[in-house]
Amino acid sequence: MMTAQYDSCIQACSNCAVACDTCAASCLREDDVKMMARCVQLDMDCADMCRMAAALMARQSDFAKQFCALCAQVCRACGEECGKHDADHCRKCAQACLACAQECERMAA
Amino acid sequence: MMTAQYDSCIQACSNCAVACDTCAASCLREDDVKMMARCVQLDMDCADMCRMAAALMARQSDFAKQFCALCAQVCRACGEECGKHDADHCRKCAQACLACAQECERMAA
Amino acid sequence: MMTAQYDSCIQACSNCAVACDTCAASCLREDDVKMMARCVQLDMDCADMCRMAAALMARQSDFAKQFCALCAQVCRACGEECGKHDADHCRKCAQACLACAQECERMAA
Amino acid sequence: MMTAQYDSCIQACSNCAVACDTCAASCLREDDVKMMARCVQLDMDCADMCRMAAALMARQSDFAKQFCALCAQVCRACGEECGKHDADHCRKCAQACLACAQECERMAA
Numbered sequence: 001m002m003t004a005q006y007d008s009c010i011q012a013c014s015n016c017a018v019a020c021d022t023c024a025a026s027c028l029r030e031d032d033v034k035m036m037a038r039c040v041q042l043d044m045d046c047a048d049m050c051r052m053a054a055a056l057m058a059r060q061s062d063f064a065k066q067f068c069a070l071c072a073q074v075c076r077a078c079g080e081e082c083g084k085h086d087a088d089h090c091r092k093c094a095q096a097c098l099a100c101a102q103e104c105e106r107m108a109a
Numbered sequence: 110m111m112t113a114q115y116d117s118c119i120q121a122c123s124n125c126a127v128a129c130d131t132c133a134a135s136c137l138r139e140d141d142v143k144m145m146a147r148c149v150q151l152d153m154d155c156a157d158m159c160r161m162a163a164a165l166m167a168r169q170s171d172f173a174k175q176f177c178a179l180c181a182q183v184c185r186a187c188g189e190e191c192g193k194h195d196a197d198h199c200r201k202c203a204q205a206c207l208a209c210a211q212e213c214e215r216m217a218a
Numbered sequence: 219m220m221t222a223q224y225d226s227c228i229q230a231c232s233n234c235a236v237a238c239d240t241c242a243a244s245c246l247r248e249d250d251v252k253m254m255a256r257c258v259q260l261d262m263d264c265a266d267m268c269r270m271a272a273a274l275m276a277r278q279s280d281f282a283k284q285f286c287a288l289c290a291q292v293c294r295a296c297g298e299e300c301g302k303h304d305a306d307h308c309r310k311c312a313q314a315c316l317a318c319a320q321e322c323e324r325m326a327a
Numbered sequence: 328m329m330t331a332q333y334d335s336c337i338q339a340c341s342n343c344a345v346a347c348d349t350c351a352a353s354c355l356r357e358d359d360v361k362m363m364a365r366c367v368q369l370d371m372d373c374a375d376m377c378r379m380a381a382a383l384m385a386r387q388s389d390f391a392k393q394f395c396a397l398c399a400q401v402c403r404a405c406g407e408e409c410g411k412h413d414a415d416h417c418r419k420c421a422q423a424c425l426a427c428a429q430e431c432e433r434m435a436a
Contacts, residue, residue: 014123014163021167028259033251041246044262045388047167051160052375054123058130058156061372063401070397074390137368142360150355153371154279161266170263172292179288183281232341232381239385265385269378272341276348276374 006057009068012096012103013054016075019089019096020047023082026089039081039090046078050100057107069108075101115166118177121205121212122163125184128198128205129156132191135198148190148199155187159209166216178217184210224275227286230314230321231272234293237307237314238265241300244307257299257308264296268318275325287326293319333384336395339423339430340381343402346416346423347374350409353416366408366417373405377427384434396435402428 024043027036053071056064079097082090133152136145162180165173188206191199242261245254271289274282297315300308351370354363380398383391406424409417 010127014127018119018123018163018167021164024262025168025259028255031252033255034249037246037251040258041243041386041388044242044386045383045390047164048379048382049390051164052379054127055130055156055160055375056372058127059134059368059371061134061368062404063372063376063397066397066400070390070393073393077389133371134368137364140361142364143358146355146360149367150277150279150352153277153351154274154281157270157273158281161270164266165263168259168262170259171295172263172267172288175288175291179281179284182284186280228345232345236337236341236381236385239382243386265382269382272345273348273374273378276345277352279352 006060006064006107009103009107010054010057012100013050013057013071016093016096016100017047017050017054019093020044020050020078023089023093026087030087036085039078039085042074042078042081043093046074046097049074053104065108068104072101072104072108075104115169115173115216118209118212118216119163119166121209122159122166122180125202125205125209126156126159126163128202129153129159129187132198132202135196139196145194148187148194151183151187151190152202155183155206158183162213174217177213181210181213181217184213224278224282224325227321227325228272228275230318231268231275231289234314234318235265235268235272237311238262238268238296241307241311244305248305254303257296257303260292260296260299261311264292264315267292271322283326286322290319290322290326293322333387333391333434336430336434337381337384339427340377340384340398343420343423343427344374344377344381346420347371347377347405350416350420353414357414363412366405366412369401369405369408370420373401373424376401380431392435395431399428399431399435402431 020043024040027040049071056067075097079094082094129152133149136149158180165176184206188203191203238261242258245258267289274285293315297312300312347370351367354367376398383394402424406421409421
């Protein structure tokens with residue numbers, strides 16, 4: 001398979017996108033939504049970035065590496081914000097973001 | 110986890126999106142690209158549909174079920190086209206499309 | 219241009235996606251975010267639907283019409299929710315959603 | 328409107344995405360698809376980048392500027408490839424890519 005070099009990063013990106021989407025929707029159902037507003041914003045950015053990173057890697061795009069470098073930054077920012085909150089969906093999202101950031105940094109190197 | 114009911118369908122959609130993106134890029138590198146043109150077109154549609162279906166399920170959207178019903182149709186069309194070709198990427202994509210169509214049909218029911 | 223038949227619907231979808239993204243981000247900056255939570259959720263769905271509808275029409279996808287039919291439903295739901303709120307970004311979004319729903323319904327017919 | 332500073336770049340991105348999607352689908356219908364294969368690949372990347380750049384700007388994302396910097400590079404690459412071909416859809420796409428690259432470079436500055 002042509003994309004073998006990308007496989008673990010694609011998987012990390014797919015996982016992170018789902019974790020971010022789940023976290024965004026769950027944050028919007030919390031009692032104190034205002035406290036989670038920045039989390040929702042970053043979740044949206046991070047989910048979109050991760051989905052597109054996975055697509056570019058699967059398509060072996062010329063721009064996959066540069067995109068992964070930026071994706072890693074968004075993952076770090078989102079993971080840091082999620083790490084401030086105790087909700088289960090935030091903790092899971094923070095873990096997925098960290099794992100994805102590491103994979104994307106490896107890809108971008 | 111709130112999205113447990115969706116988990117296997119989300120995973121099938123993520124897998125199918127990667128298979129379709131891989132297939133599209135690989136078709137464009139084939140000697141006889143013309144023969145693969147419809148495959149590329151359907152791969153693009155199917156990858157986009159599957160990525161969005163996964164996002165809507167993860168966000169527990171009100172429209173997730175209706176979207177999955179349409180996604181299943183696109184998966185069936187893409188899998189049928191891929192099934193006409195012998196290339197490894199097409200066979201893998203056809204399998205991923207069929208699996209995803211079945212999951213999406215189950216979700217939409 | 220091959221997509222002339224789609225031009226006004228593509229434009230309405232592009233406008234609606236921007237209005238929904240703007241509305242989502244603005245809702246998250248409101249004092250009473252909780253009151254806007256459903257608006258944010260629908261804005262996310264509607265922005266994603268409209269962007270993808272525009273892409274499918276521009277690519278003359280076999281599935282453009284069916285997708286537009288579903289997109290119109292999401293636009294109507296989002297526009298209805300935005301119409302409940304007085305904020306400028308909600309009113310603008312409600313208008314863009316209504317215009318896009320009408321274009322998508324015309325396309326789907 | 329909060330996104331006034333981004334308006335012309337958002338519009339350029341939306342236009343470029345449509346031009347790229349139209350070009351990709353049209354390339355796949357050409358007699359000599361093989362000659363257009365790289366054009367299709369870059370069209371897919373550029374359309375996805377432009378759509379996401381528009382979304383990030385409309386959401387006033389922290390990452391909008393960095394994303395626009397990368398989007399400009401993809402637009403330049405796609406515009407250069409399209410500029411090698413005589414087809415009407417390629418010439419229109421090359422123009423849209425150049426205009427979008429300039430707007431994105433201005434945003435990223």
